Amino acid sequence: MPYLLDTCAILFIAGGTSDLSARTLELIDSANSSEVFVSSISLAEIACLQERGRISLESHWRTWWEELLGKTGWTSLPINDQVMAEAYSLPAPIHRDPADLVLIATARLERLSLVTTDRKILDYPHVATLS
16 A cells, blocks of 8 residues: 655654554565655745754755655655645645645545545545555
8 A cells, every 4th residue: 555654643653652553664664665655844834843853853954854765665656736626626624724725636646545643634524645
């Protein structure tokens, strides 16, 4: 089963700490790296978080991201017209966090299970999730 990691899941897994369930971590650990995806929106979120001092990374966000993808083999998915059109056409009820909209849209379009601890996403009935 292919997975899309949301930003918090990326940070939890990379940091070796997690609010994700043991089952979810086991599924991701046992998945082929070609079945685990991240969105480029997460790179933007991580950059903003580091630049605002809300997270501390071992290196500059750009270097950290490149090293993470190199080490894990995860694939970064781009944000394109189809993703943006889907993001702003999602069925109600949906909250309006732009990054969450992009993540949900990407998961739906690519038929991926979105791995998250975000209660707003987990409660959204129109996307497959794991926590």
